[in-house]
Amino acid sequence: MELPDAEDALLVDGRRAWSADEVWDRANRVAHRVRELVAPGRRVAVFADNEGEAILAHLGGLRSGASVVAVNGHLGAPEVAYQLATGDVALLLAGPGTAERAREAAAEAGCDVRVWGDDGWDRWLDDAPAGPPADDRPIEPSLLFTSGTTGRPKATQLPPNVFPRSGSWAEFCAATERNRFVGLGRHLVVAPLHHTGPLNAVRALAVGTPTAILGRFDAGATLRAIEAWSVASTTLVPTHLSRLLAVPADERAAADVSSLQLVFLTGAACPTDVKRAIIDWWGPVVLEAYGATEVGVTCSITSEDWLAHPGSVGRCIPPYEAVVVDEAGRPVPPDTEGRLYFRDATGRGIVYEGDPERTAAAHLEPGVFTLGEIGRVAPDGWVYVTDRFSDMIVTGGVNVYPAEMEQVLVAHPQVADVAGIGLPHPDLGEQLVALVVPADPAAPPAVDDLQAWCEARLSRFKCPRQIRLVDDLARNALGKLDKRALREGQR
Secondary structure (H helix, E strand, C coil): CCCCCCCCCCEECCCCEECHHHHHHHHHHHHHHHHHHCCCCCEEEEECCCCHHHHHHHHHHHHHCCEEEEECCCCCHHHHHHHHHHCCEEEEEECHHHHHHHHHHHHHHCCEEEECCCHHHHHHHHCCCCCCCCCCCCCCCCEEEECCCCCCCEEEECCCCCCCCCCCHHHHHHHHCCCCCCCCCEEEECCCCCCHHHHHHHHHHHCCCCEEECCCCCHHHHHHHHHHCCEEEEEECHHHHHHHHCCCHHHHHHCCCCCCCEEEECCCCCCHHHHHHHHHHHCCCEEEEEEECCCEEEEEECHHHHHHCCCCCEEECCCEEEEEECCCCCECCCCCCEEEEEEECCCCCCCCCCCHHHHHHCEEECCEEEEEEEEEECCCCCEEEEEECCCCEEECCEEECCHHHHHHHHCCCCEEEEEEEEEEECCCEEEEEEEEEECCCCCCCCHHHHHHHHHCCCCHHHCCCEEEECCCCCCCCCCCCCHHHHHHHHC
């Protein structure tokens, strides 16, 4: 597919390009309409596939001052409705690819909905003012949802180190000028916009950073876009790197990636051989970040530092300091493996909206939180993540908790017990594997039937990639699972 010319464009996707005037004309009109329908304190949500119009919807929501909820475009209508209700969303903006689910979800949640790509959308915006709205509202931080251990997603505002708090649009833009992508050149979005990293692009666009977006990640298309649009920066996850390295050698050699200045790597642990190969190919442009939606980046490491300290996720960046403790919560000596926590100098830590119990469970003490992993800190401050004591699985850069899948499978009449674990995958980093104990060992269920059972009840990314029948899950006297032992036994 031939890519549009982006030479004079502020925004471009695989179908068309928008000049700066066109970007702001559309974003300002959206902002005015959002202000009409979303009262202060309530939210607007965007539920769409990756496309230029989705970026414009996010930008318009941001410019209105309302808090924007970024909804995963792969979710089913009931899951979307839950997020709309939980996030107190008054208006849902959707694209053609999500229109049917959006209307169903909005009806269930009791909010308004508008879908771009039809005549109603154009009429809705044509009569709106084209100029910017009055700069008389604070810019509220975006709300994102992250999966919970019970399977229900939890809401969390982007933290201050990710989304600048401000009293006006002018103040917000001044703070956003410090965004790492600003001033480099065109930024390319290839990951879904409901993730923190890609959403950075919307804020960078707001202060004039030329931006490009591709609908779905495709390694060949990404290389062509980097060359055709002289891409200076992008955000990738390790799965993207693996797929780029799988491009035939002659195509990789012919690809011009010389415009790249910054590749922000996040989402999951990156295999050392993959990262080394990318640095060999692209040069020292990779900046790896370790953190989470709830807190932003806690550690980062440049290519040069990583080559000197392979396997490290970097040193802590303000306002965070790494703390490693044993199972009793006592500090351990440097270079000793233990539970990895971070002390937030602001005292904020992790905040889940409307869920004080989960907020408390993430903390060792006020302001000292964990992302659920095992690690160690070298005497010179380099942080290494070695395992996970929570159940979260990171597959293809997406966080998945197995609890919801476990609940679905254990409801199958031929299933007695289930455990979901993460096992290594050469492309995705990790894959979700279901260990299933049959109700009747003499008449076990067919694996294909169990897979179909899951797919009928869950979003695709929540379904296991493998289902393995086992005799027992070795629960302890309290009925608890040792998932670390289960993972080791299945490798």
